[in-house]
Amino acid sequence: MADAPTETGPPVDAWADVLGTSPTGGDLVPVAPPSSADDRELRLGDVDGWGRSERMRALARRLYDPVYRHWFRVEWEGLEHIPREGGALLVANHGGAIPSDAPVIMHGVESELGRPVYGLADNLFRSVPVLGTLWSRTGGVPASPDNAYRLLHDEQQLALVFPEGTKGTGKHVRDRYQLQRFGRGGFVEIAMRAGVPIVPIAIVGNEEAMPIVWKSPALARLLSVPYFPVTANQFVFGPVLGLVVPLPSKFRLRVLAPVTFDVASNQERYNRSLVLEHAEAIRASIQEEVRDLLRHRRSVWFG
Amino acid sequence: MRILVTGLGSYLGSRVARALEQEPSVEVVVGVDADEPRLPLTTTEFVRVDSSYSIVQRIAAATRVDTILHLGAITDSTEVGRRALHETNVIGTANVVAAAAGGTVRKLVVKSSAHIYGSSFDDPYWFREDTPRKRPPEDGLERSLLESDDMVRELAEDDRRVMVTRLRYADVLGGEVGSPFSRVLQLPVVPEILGFDPRLQFLHEHDAVAAIIFATLNQVPGVFNVAGAGVMPWSEVCAAVGKRRVPLPPLLTASAVEPLRRLRIAAIPKETLRLLRYGRAIDTSRYQRAGFRFTHTTASAVDAFAQLLRLRSSASDATEYRYEHDVETFLHHSPSVVRD
Numbered sequence: 001m002a003d004a005p006t007e008t009g010p011p012v013d014a015w016a017d018v019l020g021t022s023p024t025g026g027d028l029v030p031v032a033p034p035s036s037a038d039d040r041e042l043r044l045g046d047v048d049g050w051g052r053s054e055r056m057r058a059l060a061r062r063l064y065d066p067v068y069r070h071w072f073r074v075e076w077e078g079l080e081h082i083p084r085e086g087g088a089l090l091v092a093n094h095g096g097a098i099p100s101d102a103p104v105i106m107h108g109v110e111s112e113l114g115r116p117v118y119g120l121a122d123n124l125f126r127s128v129p130v131l132g133t134l135w136s137r138t139g140g141v142p143a144s145p146d147n148a149y150r151l152l153h154d155e156q157q158l159a160l161v162f163p164e165g166t167k168g169t170g171k172h173v174r175d176r177y178q179l180q181r182f183g184r185g186g187f188v189e190i191a192m193r194a195g196v197p198i199v200p201i202a203i204v205g206n207e208e209a210m211p212i213v214w215k216s217p218a219l220a221r222l223l224s225v226p227y228f229p230v231t232a233n234q235f236v237f238g239p240v241l242g243l244v245v246p247l248p249s250k251f252r253l254r255v256l257a258p259v260t261f262d263v264a265s266n267q268e269r270y271n272r273s274l275v276l277e278h279a280e281a282i283r284a285s286i287q288e289e290v291r292d293l294l295r296h297r298r299s300v301w302f303g
Numbered sequence: 304m305r306i307l308v309t310g311l312g313s314y315l316g317s318r319v320a321r322a323l324e325q326e327p328s329v330e331v332v333v334g335v336d337a338d339e340p341r342l343p344l345t346t347t348e349f350v351r352v353d354s355s356y357s358i359v360q361r362i363a364a365a366t367r368v369d370t371i372l373h374l375g376a377i378t379d380s381t382e383v384g385r386r387a388l389h390e391t392n393v394i395g396t397a398n399v400v401a402a403a404a405g406g407t408v409r410k411l412v413v414k415s416s417a418h419i420y421g422s423s424f425d426d427p428y429w430f431r432e433d434t435p436r437k438r439p440p441e442d443g444l445e446r447s448l449l450e451s452d453d454m455v456r457e458l459a460e461d462d463r464r465v466m467v468t469r470l471r472y473a474d475v476l477g478g479e480v481g482s483p484f485s486r487v488l489q490l491p492v493v494p495e496i497l498g499f500d501p502r503l504q505f506l507h508e509h510d511a512v513a514a515i516i517f518a519t520l521n522q523v524p525g526v527f528n529v530a531g532a533g534v535m536p537w538s539e540v541c542a543a544v545g546k547r548r549v550p551l552p553p554l555l556t557a558s559a560v561e562p563l564r565r566l567r568i569a570a571i572p573k574e575t576l577r578l579l580r581y582g583r584a585i586d587t588s589r590y591q592r593a594g595f596r597f598t599h600t601t602a603s604a605v606d607a608f609a610q611l612l613r614l615r616s617s618a619s620d621a622t623e624y625r626y627e628h629d630v631e632t633f634l635h636h637s638p639s640v641v642r643d
Contacts, residue, residue, distance in 0.1 A: 034603035035610075039532075042602040045539040049584070050428065051502055126581070127424040129498020129553045146427045146434065 050118060050151070051136035057116070060138045061107055068107050071248050072100065072205060073303070078255035079112055087152040087196040088258065090117070090160040091187060093179050093286050094168030095207035097229040100246050105160055105201060106139060108253065118151050120161045124225070145190055153194035153265070163187050163279070170227035173211035177204070177294060179287045185279030188261075192275070195265030197258035200282050202289035205251035208300045250303035254289050305331040306519070307368040309356055309399060310375030311349060312338025314480045315414070318512045319372060320347040326520065333366050335359055336375065339626030341479075349631065354387060355394040363402040370410040372515060373399045376451060378416040378472070379483050380444040381570040392447035393454075400458045403465050412468045412518045413455050417504075417528065417585050419448050419471055422577040428502070429586045432471070432526045444574055459524070468518040473530030473585060474578070476608040477508030478615070483575040489612065490569050493541050494560070494579065497550035501582025502534040507599035507607060517595045527590035531601035534584045544609040556580070 036042050047053045068074050082088065090109070094101060106117045120143035125131040141147050143161065151157045162168055163182035171178070191198045212229040219228040234242030259282060263270060297303060306323060310316040311334025323329045324346050332347040334340065337354045340347070352358050356375065363371065376392050377383060383391070396413075403411040420430045423438050440446040452469065459467035475482045484505065487493055506529060514529045541548050551559050556576055563569045587597070599607065634640055 034599055035606055036603070039600050039602040042606045043535070043539070044542050045536065047502075047536045047539065049502070049534050051536070123424070129496075131498075132424075133498060133500045142425070142428065144427045146429065146431075150429060 047137065050139075050141050050147075051133075052116065052118065052139045052141075053137045054116070056134075056137040057110065057139060061111060064103060064107050065111075068104060071246070072104060072209070072251040074104055074108055074251040074253065075303070076108060076112070076253050076255065078257075079109075081255040081257055082109060082113060082158070082199055083197070083258070084113060084115070085156070087156040087194060088158055089148070089152060089187060089191045089194075089196060089198045090158060090201055091198050091282060091286070092160070092162060092201040092203050092253075093177075093206075093290055094162035094164045095171060095176060096169060096210040096246065097212045097227075097231045097233075098210055098244065098246075099162075099169045099206060100209045100251075101203050101206040102160065102162070104206075104251055105203070105253070109158065115158060117158045117160050120148055120151075120159050122165065145186060148187075148190045149194050152190065152196045156196075161187050163283075166226035170215070170229070171207075171212065172215065173207070173213055173232070176207035176211065177290050179283055179290070182279045182283045185275040188275045188278045188282070189270050192261045192263050192270050193265060193267060197260045198282060199258045200256040200286050200289075202254045202256065202286045202293060203251065204290060204293045204297060205249040205300075205303075208249035209246035209251075211247075249300050250297075252293050252297070252303060254293060256285060256289060304329045304370055304519075305366060305368040306333070306370045306372060307359070307363055307366065307402075308332060308334040308347075308372045308374060309359065309395070310336055310373070310414075311340050311347070312336035313374065314341050314477075314508075315475075315511055315515075316340075316374045317342040317344065318508075319374060319515050320344055322512060322516050323347075323519070326516075328520070331366065331368070333362065333368065335362060341624065341626075343624055345634075348635065349626075354383075355390040356398040357394075359398050360402040363408060364406055367407045369407055370412070370519060371399060371403050371408055372519060373411065373413045373455075374515065375399075376413070376415055376448065378418060378444070378448070379481075380442065380572045380574060381483070381564070385443045388443050388447055392444075393450050396451035396454055400454050403467075404458055404462050408465055410466045410468075410519075411455070411458065412470065412515060413451075414470050414472060414515060415448055415452055417471050417473050417530065417583060418445055418574050419452055420583060420585065421445060422574075422581045422583045424581055426581065426583065429584050430528070431586045432528055432589055441577065442573055444572075456526075466522060466524045468523050469526040470514055470518060470590075471526065471528050471585065472511065472514075473504045473506045473528075473583075474575075475508055475511045476505045476604050477511070478608075478611045480508045480511070483572050485608070487569070487571060487575065488540070488544050488546065488608065490546075492549045493546045494551050494569075494571060495537060495541070495548040496556055496576070496579050497553050499553065499580050500536045500538050501579060502584055503537055503540060503578060503582050503601075504530045504534050504584045505540075505601050505604045505608075506530050507597075507604035510597050510599055510604075513598070514590070514595060521594065523590075523593045523595075525589070525593075527593065527595075528585040528587045529590060530585050530587050531597060531599050531604045532587065533601045534582070535601050535605060537579060537582070540605050543605050544612055551576075551579075553580075 123142040164180040167180040214230040216228045
């Protein structure tokens with residue numbers, strides 16, 4: 001990003017004669033050089049700059065694999081659209097009270113492509129002990145423009161974002177597969193600035209994994225959560241277990257062709273109408289593919 | 304160069320003065336502080352002042368210094384009480400800024416702390432110099448650092464004759480520096496907050512000194528983050544120094560450590576407790592682009608600290624230096640002393 005010069009005084013030369021510029025060579029503190037120039041040799045753990053640990057992810061994948069394979073029976077189309085190297089922003093539709101789409105996409109891409117996916121999300125748990133740490137170790141990153149830019153541009157990673165946010169997951173079951181507003185198009189702006197493509201993903205099955213049949217705005221306000229749902233799962237598995245166990249809906253995912261932007265990267269601002277236009281086009285294309293997947297779906301449970 | 308250093312009584316201040324003594328371009332180093340220097344200094348003049356540096360303007364005028372290094376800000380809230388914190392960080396900085404504005408001073412280097420950014424659950428993962436903090440200041444320490452930072456920024460904006468460098472330090476790890484984390488990691492067992500394992504960043508004490516020397520000898524106006532590259536989770540830091548962790552309750556954490564302070568077992572500052580919960584990392588690419596080369600990353604700073612603790616467990620340190628006024632006056636000023 002452009003480095004905003006904060007304090008720029010008169011030209012640097014003006015001071016040079018007063019202050020001089022000799023580089024220091026003195027022994028400031030008696031210090032041994034680092035034992036190793038490579039940090040990896042000094043580290044005991046494998047937690048990266050984002051708090052993600054590949055070992056923890058591998059464990060999570062091992063535990064989640066039966067769910068992925070036998071519960072949701074996930075099937076992908078167009079996985080070849082996800083780049084094998086370089087940064088890309090994965091964008092998908094979002095649904096289910098506690099959404100299973102995020103772990104499914106992260107699990108699928110990581111095991112198929114063998115490269116990490118960072119899930120950008122509102123960190124509702126960062127202040128919750130244990131949960132916040134686990135969320136971070138397994139690839140969760142607080143969704144902020146700065147974090148996203150760093151992941152995509154500086155580190156050329158894959159990042160996953162659901163632009164609908166909690167408007168997508170908090171939908172009543174009767175509104176399933178109606179894509180909500182894609183925010184203010186911030187995700188498009190970040191991809192433009194980072195100079196990476198957006199890879200849209202249409203997903204079906206996520207809405208039926210945990211459909212919301214009733215919502216309590218009063219309880220949501222009381223607990224300061226975005227929504228307080230009563231889910232169909234609670235009628236099947238009981239009030240407590242029903243809050244965590246998804247129904248075994250069949251998951252189908254379709255990766256669309258990457259969207260690239262014909263603008264220069266690393267700009268401070270981008271044309272708002274251009275950003276919104278792209279955001280809406282991506283939303284519409286995901287909506288269209290979701291409808292197409294639904295047209296060909298004979299059964300919620302068997303696909 | 305003629306240089307005035309505040310905070311000479313701190314380990315960092317003494318180290319910086321000693322390094323400057325060896326610089327051929329440096330003619331005069333005058334150090335002020337309420338406390339005595341921590342290292343024997345050969346040419347540096349020490350002047351004892353009150354903790355708000357009220358006399359620093361007169362000293363600067365009398366010595367015609369062209370450079371002021373303001374290293375005296377307190378960044379550990381357990382060091383002094385709330386009143387004294389305000390005196391040193393806010394009033395002290397006001398006096399230093401007054402000394403720098405108008406007169407012979409052409410350069411001001413101020414050492415501050417990354418506590419300026421705070422540490423909260425909705426923080427971005429990396430603070431750049433222009434990233435605003437998320438929440439209002441949590442306590443007196445953060446407030447005083449922010450107020451002091453504002454005054455220095457205003458000087459930089461208003462007085463174009465003075466080149467101002469503001470440095471924001473991550474927590475320093477080192478054997479002598481006495482920073483909160485260095486202290487905590489020397490306890491027999493170290494605290495953690497149950498269920499939290501934050502991303503932390505450390506600065507090797509060598510880089511802490513070198514960053515100031517760099518700003519002194521080079522022309523780098525602006526504000527810069529100073530920290531070892533990378534982050535490390537607290538659990539790994541503790542494992543690296545070979546310490547067992549003891550969980551503190553996630554609620555009422557400050558009250559839980561209060562008895563430790565009362566019993567004089569360990570004083571863990573509030574700002575350190577906040578870091579043990581949410582951590583913090585700052586982006587140092589701007590200072591690197593300005594030309595500064597860090598010798599240590601966060602991981603190697605932790606490793607160096609672990610080595611030091613292992614050494615100390617087997618061999619005692621050399622005797623500590625104690626400032627003796629008469630001896631220093633004799634060595635500095637007596638005609639009997641042979642000076643080259």
